[in-house]
Amino acid sequence: MRRFAELYEQLDATRATGRKLALMVDYFRDSDDEAAAWALYFLTGRRLKRLLSPTRLKAWAADAAGVADWMLVSSHAHVGDLAETIALLFDDGSAGDPELVSRDLGAWVAELRALAQADEAVIGAQLAAWWRGLPLRECFLLTKLLTGGLRVGVSTGLATRALAQALAQDENLIAQRLMGDWQPDAALITRLRAPPDAGTVASQPYPFCLAAPMDDAPADLGSPSDFLIEWKWDGIRAQLIRREGQVFLWSRGEELLAGRFPEIEAAAMALPDGTVLDGEVVCWRDGIRPFAELQRRINKQKPGRRLLDEAPVRYLAYDLLELGGNDIRDQSTRQRRQQLDGVIAASTAAITISPLVSAEDWATLARLRTEARSRGVEGLMLKHADAPYTRGRRRGIWWKWKVDPLTVDAVLVYAQAGHGRRSNLYTDYTLAVWDGDALVPVAKAYSGLTDKELTQMDRWIRQHTIERFGPVRSVQPLQVFEIAFEGIQQSKRHKAGVALRFPRIHRWRQDKPAAEADHLQALHALLDAVTPS
Amino acid sequence: MAGLIETRPEGLYCAAGDFHIDPWRPVPRAVITHAHADHARAGHGVIWCARESLGVMHQRLGQAAPIRPLEWREPLTLGRARVSLHPAGHILGSAQVRVEAREGVWVASGDYKRDPDPTCTPFEPVPCDTFITEATFALPVYRWPDPADVVADVFHWWRQAADNGQPAVLFCYALGKAQRVLNGLLAHTGQTVYLHGAMTPLVTVYRAAGVAMVPTEAVSAQSRDHDWRGHLIVAPPSAAGTSWMRRFRGATTGFVSGWMRVRGNRRRRGYDQGFVLSDHADWRGLVDSIRATGCQRVLATHGHSDTLVRYLREHGWQAAELGTPFEGEADG
Structure with a gap:
């Protein structure tokens, strides 16, 4: 844990991207595969499920530190972070118990998961022993793991680049292999090391292309005919995968939405095998419904008959990333869109195409944009017709031209x-x-x-x-x-x-x-x- | 609470002796605990302060300031009050004010600390009935590391910068903190440290008072094309982000303050490195000092006085907050 705690502190202390990258590359090079996988897990923003509630942690911490509950609350309000507050309360400047400090991150996670199942008294006593036995930096990290709030100030893209450099692999390949679900174990790093033609898992999504906000006049971008223009839907972004006889719907947060939108999953069974779509899940009844109605569906793991009737959803497809099992992301937006038309023509009402908005000039589009709110959309999307589908937010590929707030x-x-x-x-x-x-x-x-x-x-x-x-x-x-x-x-x-x-x-x-x-x-x-x- | 010392718009006031303590508006008679700007203001008729602080006080208030220095514990009678000054250990010459009259014995602590600091006379607990204490860092998360370790960290950071071919610019308060660091560095080096213009006169006054420090030179005395790589420069926080900083191209920056104990503060201030060293008492220092006075009543001022007051009440003291218009982050 010492090495990761040190990395965490170093990353926290600098704002320079180059320095952060160098620190992570060093860490990945030094670490064994399991430690690298766990670090990657946290550096790419994944989190452990919260193991113990903050309320219980506060009670145990106040008790073990010998301070009144209200003092812990005041301290927390001042410090702004519960794990840090607890670590500061227990810090007596000592170097801590070497066995605890040197224990691997993976071993700690296993310990914590097991502890969360134990009796109250056992948990309280064990936490007190750990809090007292760990130095400031490690105590902070451990408590962050318990609250499920461990966040590192680096982007997923930067962590991916660092790992790619440490493994001497192509960055795009690593990014794609890290999409979707994976377990932080040594086998992950082995898979990431594999040569490019090693293939993928059926459920694996592609990294999403993200739009840059457009603040300036669109006239600077050239002619509207250089772009494919659509409404910016107020729904949830999702990638729909049809492979090996199965269907997978992924949110932009790389969460599998299985079971939440059964009408979309059922309709997707009619898509040809080896198809991957990018689009938006919206609530739709004679047109798009407000986001609040979709919210009712998002929160429901298994929607009942009544909710399905009251808040029906549909998938508005706007891009095609894979066709006949082939990755077509390198083709131009225009080419992909033409093939998308062919694929969607054969589907049902729960999957439709996001229509193109056509206009001769920017003035007309600007006028249409002002209608966005009454149309129930957030504005317009401008997608460069000749650009490939890229990973992440790259300026000049996709623009979001949102209505003024x-x-x-x-x-x-x-x-x-x-x-x-x-x-x-x-x-x-x-x-x-x-x-x-x-x-x-x-x-x-x-x-x-x-x-x-x-x-x-x-x-x-x-x-x-x-x-x-x-x-x-x-x-x-x-x-x-x-x-x-x-x-x-x-x-x-x-x-x-x-x-x-x-x-x-x-x-x-x-x-x-x-x-x-x-x-x-x-x-x-x-x-x-x-x-x- | 009827008592010997009360809050007035001008500052703390003792009616029995007709004088103010650390007043922020001009008054006829002022007792000043120490030379920091939020305590020592100019324009008073007569000023009493500790002899140890005479140099810094004149430096801050002007050579013509009507100052009457007092020895530690030297009795002074003002009206029907007996007044004396006792070391507070905050900075050179910082004092607690003891006031005795028929209402009892009151002590106004000013700012104080309990950690070792060779640059000033250490805090002495003064038995009293009512103790007016500062509460800048009155939360149990504030617990200071050993100052010797912190100065060692500063030295190590400077060495690291030298290895990387960078200048190291250390920000800290010009009065007290800077001299404490320069004194502490003697344990590690005899190398010259460079000073921002705001530091130089105060370092000179400290040297005149017999405080040993590493050799220093003014940044402004160096040539325009001076190579700053590997050098340590000490500057007040107000110099950060100014054009003065441009000459230290590629510098790494550090900040020395008790506030650096909290990560949010370290990140917000944007320095490369935070060093936790304060001239105020930490939580334990406050509670231990209050206990050591044997007082029954505490009036708390500055910072987290609400926390301290509630804690003291729960532990058998009479306690209340004493308002000042200087709420906010005091120098730490």
């Missing part, structure tokens, strides 16, 4: 300290709009301010606190922020009667007094305007 001016009423990089800075804001002469909260928003502005606001919040409720402070209602959001829905769970989708801080309206912030009526008017009839 909705905005409202709201007043800061509560603030809470952030997490991670923003721990012990008051950066998480609750914002409210006027309802008569009362302020009613409408959103919690985090990002959008610069570090300098955040520090400035942190000071202001501390000096204008009315009351403290644990980690939360209520503040004098004086600061106005413009919040941007993607959508608005009716909600019985929110006091304001509306819920905003993806709210974030757009601008600090230092020019605006609180009295001139928006009223709830303005939000209700927006709601009426965007709700499809």
Whole structure:
């Protein structure tokens, strides 16, 4: 564990991509295959299932460290990370028990999984012994494993590149072999070392092509005829695989969606074997339905008859990656699209094609884009007609041209300290709009301010606190922020009667007094305007 | 809570002696605990402070400041109050203020620490009824590593930078922390360390007070094309990100502060390396010091005073928070 804890700390301490890459390459070169596989597991953002709840961990930790429960809560609010809080509480500067420190990561995971099944008293005593026996860095890592919250600040792409370099393999090949499910064991590294023609597993998806956001004028991109243009659907991105008589539906988070969307899986059985589609799962009844309706299906492992009737889904296919068992990603978008038309023509209503939007010029498209919200879509997608299907987000291949967000001016009423990089800075804001002469909260928003502005606001919040409720402070209602959001829905769970989708801080309206912030009526008017009839 | 010392808009005030402690607005009579800017302001009629702090105090408040130095424990009578100063161990000349009158014995700690620091007289617990304590780091996650180990880490980091052919720029507060690090480095090296302009006068004052430090030279005294690779440069945090930094091309940066104990702070500040060394007491230091005074009542100010107050109440003390307008991250 020492070596991985050291790598974790080193990666955490640097922001330079080149340095991160070098650190990972060194680690992979030094490690045996099993240790490399476990490191890869965490570096590519995979997580262990949470083994013990934070509530239980807090109780055991407070007890073992001899501090009151509320002190652990205050410390946690200040530090912003439970595992770090616990590690700091137990740190006495000692080097720790060498046996615990040198135990392999894989062995630790096995120990932790076994422990999670034991009696309360046994767990408490064992955790206390480990917390006391591990030095700061290792104690932090162990507790992160327990909470299932171990995250390393590197992208999957960078970890993949590091491994490819360490194994002297092609990066694209490694990326593809790492898609989907795999176990972190020595056999994985053996498979990754295999020559390129070694073949793949039936269920294995291709790495997704991702769109870059388009902020500038589209006219700079050339003619609209250089692009295949579609609506940007508000659903979930998914890859549909039909191979060896089976069907696999993968989410963009590389989660197998088996059983959740039976109508799509059934329809996919009619596709020719050796077909892989890229597309979007949406809720559809005489047209696309709001995302909230799809949400009901996403959360349901095995939907019942009634839910299937109330919230039917369909797969809108927009790309073809494999045909007749051949990888056709190197062909141009236009060629792939032509073959996609042929494949989808033979399918049923649960799988249809995402239609192309045609327009002579950018002005027409810009006008269509403004209709996005009333059409229930997020904007337009522009895909370069001559480009291949690439891995990850590469500029110039796919563009997403999203509709401008909705905005409202709201007043800061509560603030809470952030997490991670923003721990012990008051950066998480609750914002409210006027309802008569009362302020009613409408959103919690985090990002959008610069570090300098955040520090400035942190000071202001501390000096204008009315009351403290644990980690939360209520503040004098004086600061106005413009919040941007993607959508608005009716909600019985929110006091304001509306819920905003993806709210974030757009601008600090230092020019605006609180009295001139928006009223709830303005939000209700927006709601009426965007709700499809 | 009726008592000897109360909070006024100008700062802490003792009516029995008609004087203020660390006032932030001009007052006729001020007792100043130490020379940091949030405690030592100019413009008072008369200033009493510890003789040990005389040099730094004049450096900060001007040579003409109306200062009357006091020896440690030297009695001073103001009105019907008996006042004396006792070492706080925070920086050179930092003092606790003991005030005695018929209301009892009160001690205002100012800022203090308990870890060893050869650059100033160590903290002495002063028996009292009411103790006004700082609470900058009053959370049990704040537990300081051995200062000697931290300075060894700084030296190791500097050596590493030298091996990589990089300048090493170490940020720390110009008064107290910088001199503590320069003193600690003597255990490892006799090599010259270079100073930002804001550091030089304070290092000079410390040397005049007899504090031993590694040799130092001003960055500004070096030629324009000076090769900084492998050198250690000490600068205040305000110099980070300024054009002054441009000359140290490819430098690795470090920051010395108690706040570096928490990963979120290390990441947010964007330094390559954080070193946990503070001139304030850690959690245990606070609780041990309060216990050592034998006081029945504690008034807590700065930082996490709410945590400290609740803890003390649960453990049999009378305790309350004392507000100051300086809430936020004090120098650590």
